[in-house]
Amino acid sequence: MIASVEHRFGPYGGQYVPETLMPALAELEAAWIDANKDVEYTGRLRQLLTDYVGRSSPLYLAERLSEVVGRPVYLKREDLNHTGAHKINNALGQALLCKRMGKPRVIAETGAGQHGVATATACALLDLECVVYMGTEDMRRQKPNVERMKLLGATVSPVDAGTRTLKEATSAAIRDWVTNVATTHYILGSAAGPSPFPSIVRELQRVIGDEAREQILQKEGRLPARVIACVGGGSNAIGMFTAFTGDRTVELVGVEAAGEGLDTPRHGAPLTKNAKPGILHGAYSALMQDDDGQILEAHSISAGLDYPGVGPEHAWLRDTGRATYVAVTDAEALAAFQRLARLEGIIPALESSHALAWVLKSEGESDLDLVCLSGRGDKDLAQALEMIGGGGAAEGQA
Amino acid sequence: MSTQTQTGAERIAAAFANSGKRAALMPYLMGGFPTLEGSRAIGEAYADGGADLVELGVPFSDPLADGPVIHAAGTKALAAGATLEGVLEVGRALSERLPVVLMAYANLVYVRGFEAFAELLVEHGISGLIVPDLPLEEGPELLGVCDARGIALVPLVAPTTPDERFARIGERARGFLYTVSVTGTTGERVALDDRLGGVLARAKASTTVPVAVGFGIGTPAQAAAAADAGAAGVIVGSRLVRAAAEADDPAAEVRALVSAMADALR
Numbered sequence: 001m002i003a004s005v006e007h008r009f010g011p012y013g014g015q016y017v018p019e020t021l022m023p024a025l026a027e028l029e030a031a032w033i034d035a036n037k038d039v040e041y042t043g044r045l046r047q048l049l050t051d052y053v054g055r056s057s058p059l060y061l062a063e064r065l066s067e068v069v070g071r072p073v074y075l076k077r078e079d080l081n082h083t084g085a086h087k088i089n090n091a092l093g094q095a096l097l098c099k100r101m102g103k104p105r106v107i108a109e110t111g112a113g114q115h116g117v118a119t120a121t122a123c124a125l126l127d128l129e130c131v132v133y134m135g136t137e138d139m140r141r142q143k144p145n146v147e148r149m150k151l152l153g154a155t156v157s158p159v160d161a162g163t164r165t166l167k168e169a170t171s172a173a174i175r176d177w178v179t180n181v182a183t184t185h186y187i188l189g190s191a192a193g194p195s196p197f198p199s200i201v202r203e204l205q206r207v208i209g210d211e212a213r214e215q216i217l218q219k220e221g222r223l224p225a226r227v228i229a230c231v232g233g234g235s236n237a238i239g240m241f242t243a244f245t246g247d248r249t250v251e252l253v254g255v256e257a258a259g260e261g262l263d264t265p266r267h268g269a270p271l272t273k274n275a276k277p278g279i280l281h282g283a284y285s286a287l288m289q290d291d292d293g294q295i296l297e298a299h300s301i302s303a304g305l306d307y308p309g310v311g312p313e314h315a316w317l318r319d320t321g322r323a324t325y326v327a328v329t330d331a332e333a334l335a336a337f338q339r340l341a342r343l344e345g346i347i348p349a350l351e352s353s354h355a356l357a358w359v360l361k362s363e364g365e366s367d368l369d370l371v372c373l374s375g376r377g378d379k380d381l382a383q384a385l386e387m388i389g390g391g392g393a394a395e396g397q398a
Numbered sequence: 399m400s401t402q403t404q405t406g407a408e409r410i411a412a413a414f415a416n417s418g419k420r421a422a423l424m425p426y427l428m429g430g431f432p433t434l435e436g437s438r439a440i441g442e443a444y445a446d447g448g449a450d451l452v453e454l455g456v457p458f459s460d461p462l463a464d465g466p467v468i469h470a471a472g473t474k475a476l477a478a479g480a481t482l483e484g485v486l487e488v489g490r491a492l493s494e495r496l497p498v499v500l501m502a503y504a505n506l507v508y509v510r511g512f513e514a515f516a517e518l519l520v521e522h523g524i525s526g527l528i529v530p531d532l533p534l535e536e537g538p539e540l541l542g543v544c545d546a547r548g549i550a551l552v553p554l555v556a557p558t559t560p561d562e563r564f565a566r567i568g569e570r571a572r573g574f575l576y577t578v579s580v581t582g583t584t585g586e587r588v589a590l591d592d593r594l595g596g597v598l599a600r601a602k603a604s605t606t607v608p609v610a611v612g613f614g615i616g617t618p619a620q621a622a623a624a625a626d627a628g629a630a631g632v633i634v635g636s637r638l639v640r641a642a643a644e645a646d647d648p649a650a651e652v653r654a655l656v657s658a659m660a661d662a663l664r
């Protein structure tokens with residue numbers, strides 16, 4: 001049961017949105033608290049997560065990967081969920097909430113397209129109108145997901161502003177919400193945005209870590225030394241971390257996108273770079289911005305991590321020292337993408353490949369790693385093969 | 399008229415009181431669009447055309463409350479090199495003629511710090527400040543900082559605002575209360591929202607400062623209708639920014655448009 005919702009995580013968070021949206025945020029918060037008291041909501045969500053999504057997702061001991069790094073590595077297999085990523089956990093929970101609020105229309109933003117597909121799926125299932133905003137650059141690099149969304153009955157609305165990626169798609173979704181707030185719920189896909197979204201998304205994603213903690217205790221009889229997840233906005237990471245934040249011996253590691261390098265402007269690592277905090281999309285958090293407060297353009301090979309901001313709870317976890325944030329480059333992520341395919345027969349999403357890349361290169365003190373494999377890489381094939389060159393994985397790299 | 403002895407809030411109050419119109423006319427100017435010098439010329443043309451105040455927008459990379467016309471103008475202004483300091487210089491020049499109310503998104507204020515930002519406003523003769531993504535709950539500290547310097551922090555109300563919020567926002571309004579006429583972003587509309595009269599009535603009941611209306615007002619007839627519905631001020635944005643973007647002689651074009659709207663309000 002959820003009695004209240006945080007508006008701040010330390011100094012971070014808040015509700016920096018146009019007045020038009022303030023009543024909608026209050027309505028959402030009240031509906032969320034109310035829904036969580038109602039077994040009809042919680043029971044229906046649990047049933048859908050089991051029968052429709054296929055939860056619980058397996059916890060898999062990646063033996064060949066473990067051999068390579070010299071310690072056991074477990075993968076939490078969110079890639080095996082229906083629609084291929086963790087995003088469905090949140091999309092279903094919020095779509096059910098939308099139904100309860102009596103709103104017939106849903107909007108969403110998407111970067112990699114996984115949240116868009118998950119939202120389109122939930123809307124098809126629950127008979128809701130669905131519009132997904134997506135940057136045209138992301139539509140190009142994540143084409144299969146665009147086709148999936150259309151097949152599921154969603155309208156994919158192309159966004160041509162700025163770098164034509166996740167930041168602009170999110171801005172476009174918020175503008176739609178300002179205009180259509182009476183009939184529309186905005187299913188935000190990350191643990192970012194104005195309160196109550198960071199809390200709602202965390203609670204809907206914490207099933208990842210809750211399951212993983214129980215599973216690893218069952219399999220290993222002990223807690224992991226490290227829990228590792230990639231961080232764009234930070235939804236799979238907060239979902240993975242939350243169950244472990246009280247376990248002081250467990251190190252929490254968030255892996256951001258270093259893009260072309262942290263010493264270049266082309267990255268997506270506001271936490272690792274200790275960027276000055278600022279306000280983007282309704283929340284105060286770590287943010288890539290210039291001295292004038294203009295938001296900078298992020299870069300990552302992975303559309304899901306190509307975002308200049310981050311969820312406010314992550315900024316607080318960093319400041320309090322409870323979690324550590326690191327970054328890996330495009331090249332390292334791409335190598336890990338190929339490596340896992342050859343070692344384990346699993347093609348990971350480019351987002352999740354960042355977490356795997358860090359595990360592959362990190363030495364550290366760990367004797368047991370738990371990694372969130374947040375999604376599968378089918379959507380990334382065209383882009384990855386293009387970057388690897390020549391239509392197949394280079395022999396020497398894998 | 400002495401501007402030195404008046405606070406910004408007092409200058410704004412005087413502009414509403416002495417407009418000689420049924421409602422004061424406040425055109426919106428995108429600072430730095432198409433260039434800093436060009437935006438200053440457009441602002442002068444607003445004054446020539448009969449504007450009573452000017453709302454001066456600081457371009458921002460991610461303007462969530464703005465529709466496509468103002469968003470595009472802001473993007474171009476940034477590409478042309480507009481900075482906060484540059485826009486404030488435009489404001490200082492215009493403030494010789496009429497009160498300037500700066501419109502800046504919250505991050506632009508936060509990155510400088512409230513005190514430093516407010517000091518910049520004072521130094522440049524700016525009378526008021528609108529932060530469209532700083533709602534009531536996030537506003538108290540900035541309100542104190544602005545009050546201490548006589549800068550009017552102007553809040554917004556919207557058609558979706560519930561009654562109890564109206565009262566709390568109206569009580570904290572300085573300069574004027576900015577009433578958003580539509581549920582949506584800035585931009586021209588074919589017709590005014592038919593709920594406008596109701597929203598204006600609620601706004602007026604909530605506050606002692608004048609109530610101005612903006613978003614979706616682009617023609618002299620719509621300006622007159624807003625005054626008829628009870629607005630003490632009318633804000634016109636996208637229509638003028640579009641003229642600045644499209645006209646061969648932007649200053650002449652916007653002067654004519656502002657003049658027609660001023661006439662409609664007399």
